[in-house]
Amino acid sequence: MAGDSVVQAMESSGQLEAIKGADILVGIPSFNNARTIGHVVRALQAGLAKYFPEQKAVIVDSDGGSTDGTTDVVRDTVIDDYQAILLQHRTEPVHKMAIPYHGVPGKGSAFRAIFEVAQSLGVTACAVVDSDLRSITPEWIELLLKPVLAQGVDYVAPLYHRHKYDGTITNSIVYPLTRALYGLRVRQPIGGDFGFSGRMAGHFLTKDVWNTDIARYGIDIWMTTEAIANGFKVAQAFLGAKLHDAKDPGADLSAMLFQVVGSTFGLMETYHDVWRAVQGSQPVPTYGFQYAVGLEHVRVNFERMVERFREGVRGLKEIWTAVLGAGDFGEVERLALLPAGEFRFPLRLWTTIVFDYALAYHNKTLPQELLLKSLTPLYLGKTASFVLEVGEMDQAGAEGEIEKLCLEFERNKEHLIHNWK
Amino acid sequence: MKDFIALLSEPLREVSAHFARFFPNVLAMLIIIAAGIVAAFIIRRALLKLLEAIRFNSWSDRKGLTASMRKWNLWTDPAGAVVSFIYWILLIMVFMAGFSALKIPAIDNLVAQFVLYIPRIVSAVLILALGYIVTGFVGWAVVISAVNRGYHFARLFADAVRIFLIVLFIAMALEQLQVAPGIVVAAFTIIFGGVVLALAIAFGVGGIDAAKRIIERETKNGSDKGDVEHI
Numbered sequence: 001m002a003g004d005s006v007v008q009a010m011e012s013s014g015q016l017e018a019i020k021g022a023d024i025l026v027g028i029p030s031f032n033n034a035r036t037i038g039h040v041v042r043a044l045q046a047g048l049a050k051y052f053p054e055q056k057a058v059i060v061d062s063d064g065g066s067t068d069g070t071t072d073v074v075r076d077t078v079i080d081d082y083q084a085i086l087l088q089h090r091t092e093p094v095h096k097m098a099i100p101y102h103g104v105p106g107k108g109s110a111f112r113a114i115f116e117v118a119q120s121l122g123v124t125a126c127a128v129v130d131s132d133l134r135s136i137t138p139e140w141i142e143l144l145l146k147p148v149l150a151q152g153v154d155y156v157a158p159l160y161h162r163h164k165y166d167g168t169i170t171n172s173i174v175y176p177l178t179r180a181l182y183g184l185r186v187r188q189p190i191g192g193d194f195g196f197s198g199r200m201a202g203h204f205l206t207k208d209v210w211n212t213d214i215a216r217y218g219i220d221i222w223m224t225t226e227a228i229a230n231g232f233k234v235a236q237a238f239l240g241a242k243l244h245d246a247k248d249p250g251a252d253l254s255a256m257l258f259q260v261v262g263s264t265f266g267l268m269e270t271y272h273d274v275w276r277a278v279q280g281s282q283p284v285p286t287y288g289f290q291y292a293v294g295l296e297h298v299r300v301n302f303e304r305m306v307e308r309f310r311e312g313v314r315g316l317k318e319i320w321t322a323v324l325g326a327g328d329f330g331e332v333e334r335l336a337l338l339p340a341g342e343f344r345f346p347l348r349l350w351t352t353i354v355f356d357y358a359l360a361y362h363n364k365t366l367p368q369e370l371l372l373k374s375l376t377p378l379y380l381g382k383t384a385s386f387v388l389e390v391g392e393m394d395q396a397g398a399e400g401e402i403e404k405l406c407l408e409f410e411r412n413k414e415h416l417i418h419n420w421k
Numbered sequence: 422m423k424d425f426i427a428l429l430s431e432p433l434r435e436v437s438a439h440f441a442r443f444f445p446n447v448l449a450m451l452i453i454i455a456a457g458i459v460a461a462f463i464i465r466r467a468l469l470k471l472l473e474a475i476r477f478n479s480w481s482d483r484k485g486l487t488a489s490m491r492k493w494n495l496w497t498d499p500a501g502a503v504v505s506f507i508y509w510i511l512l513i514m515v516f517m518a519g520f521s522a523l524k525i526p527a528i529d530n531l532v533a534q535f536v537l538y539i540p541r542i543v544s545a546v547l548i549l550a551l552g553y554i555v556t557g558f559v560g561w562a563v564v565i566s567a568v569n570r571g572y573h574f575a576r577l578f579a580d581a582v583r584i585f586l587i588v589l590f591i592a593m594a595l596e597q598l599q600v601a602p603g604i605v606v607a608a609f610t611i612i613f614g615g616v617v618l619a620l621a622i623a624f625g626v627g628g629i630d631a632a633k634r635i636i637e638r639e640t641k642n643g644s645d646k647g648d649v650e651h652i
Contacts, residue, residue: 254569365488
């Protein structure tokens with residue numbers, strides 16, 4: 001197995017033997033992040049020194065074959081003067097290691113290697129953070145790990161303040177759908193930065209999913225769903241703002257949507273018995289002091305999104321009719337005729353579209369890739385509508401609109417249950 | 422004079438004798454074909470009723486047959502597809518039986534040749550069936566990809582790809598059937614080469630600015646990169 005080979009390589013090189021177990025592990029998946037990873041490593045070292053001075057900690061960079069010296073940056077980054085930022089030195093040194101992961105190239109494979117190392121070191125608590133973060137502070141480490149170590153939480157999802165136009169797959173599909181399905185209000189189920197127990201890492205490794213899209217962008221929703229659906233103790237931690245480099249600029253939207261939504265729909269097959277019985281939703285315990293943060297301005301190309309939606313109506317009529325039925329497709333067609341200023345996607349229609357796509361995925365109406373990629377223009381239409389709706393609103397107002405969508409997903413869930421054969 | 426009349430009437434007698442011998446065969450052929458068409462039609466209706474009675478379409482839905490058909494771009498209902506297939510097989514058999522009733526050596530020979538030709542027909546049908554599936558799948562993949570990348574006239578582009586594939590598979594099938602193979606291959610080569618050359622000239626000369634924009638967009642920014650972070 002690919003993951004075994006990572007651990008075996010480390011064992012044979014004596015890296016694991018040298019450390020001899022640890023209490024905490026923090027993993028960073030990376031690929032050509034030399035420019036940003038130094039800051040992340042420094043923040044982690046400071047956080048571990050400040051909040052966990054007595055625990056033995058390891059920072060693991062799980063690298064996908066960077067050619068820009070990312071692993072060298074990880075090895076060479078040290079905080080020279082702890083006195084300048086801390087009142088006391090940590091008693092245990094922080095070990096660092098950079099390991100190449102194997103298997104399908106992607107974040108999921110990088111995480112798998114991190115889970116493997118965590119299990120071999122027998123750690124109590126783990127965290128994973130993105131390597132391109134610019135807003136990470138030492139406090140993130142406390143917020144992601146303390147609930148695990150002190151409160152017995154198994155899985156800590158992040159909670160950020162994000163610009164109202166950011167995280168649109170999360171806001172329009174993944175959060176409302178996950179919340180309606182499994183009944184927990186985890187606001188950033190695919191946030192990317194998580195804390196979890198050693199027990200949870202062990203659970204992840206019992207699953208054979210590493211040759212699927214979960215090994216790519218699907219890993220985040222998979223981890224969150226596994227934690228919720230298997231009854232692990234879940235919480236979220238407020239981390240402030242999330243500022244980072246654009247995620248994988250080479251990847252196109254439809255591939256991203258295919259992997260994330262495909263993984264979400266795939267998990268619906270696995271946990272059908274769990275979500276079928278759930279009604280409504282409950283808040284999850286939230287740690288961290290919430291405060292207002294300044295957010296980077298986000299520009300949106302509204303016309304381009306609407307144009308792609310209209311191009312979809314012109315080009316994908318047969319597929320959308322087969323998935324949505326003639327009635328809902330008629331509504332979508334009518335939307336395409338609206339002037340740009342009046343473009344509004346009704347909440348009920350959007351929830352029905354997402355559920356109908358889930359049903360089509362379940363019924364194998366079309367090949368999976370074609371089916372999920374045909375969702376992209378509809379998603380862009382929904383995003384354009386959201387941009388128009390919240391254009392004049394502040395962050396809280398936009399959050400209110402997302403809440404309305406979530407409640408509509410919960411109300412309309414019967415449509416999904418009734419048609420799932 | 423008598424000889425002359427006999428000379429004139431002899432061919433007429435022979436023709437009428439031939440006709441008298443041949444007419445029952447023609448009548449038999451017409452009866453066989455007419456009765457066969459009626460029987461095939463009745464069988465088609467009865468079979469359709471039977472399949473509806475046993476809820477064949479629902480069974481197909483449950484067993485994934487309908488989904489498989491949709492995957493292969495077949496949008497008719499499963500019962501209709503089965504019945505149509507059987508109906509056309511029956512019609513071919515009826516026409517072959519009808520023609521053989523004529524007892525004309527040339528037609529018998531033709532029927533025999535047709536029987537020998539069946540393997541080629543089967544190959545051609547398989548090529549066309551494969552072409553239908555591939556064309557449907559590729560056509561949808563192209564239209565979805567073009568729409569998602571924001572290209573205008575996505576449907577038109579996908580239709581052009583579909584037509585190209587249809588022409589390709591029809592040429593392959595005709596070549597398999599040995600229908601003027603030289604002409605088919607030459608025609609296909611000329612048309613395909615001409616289209617590619619025309620597109621190259623149109624894109625390289627006429628659409629140089631559009632080409633530049635597309636290449637710049639693909640290489641610099643990625644097709645969907647904007648300021649919005651989707652995840």
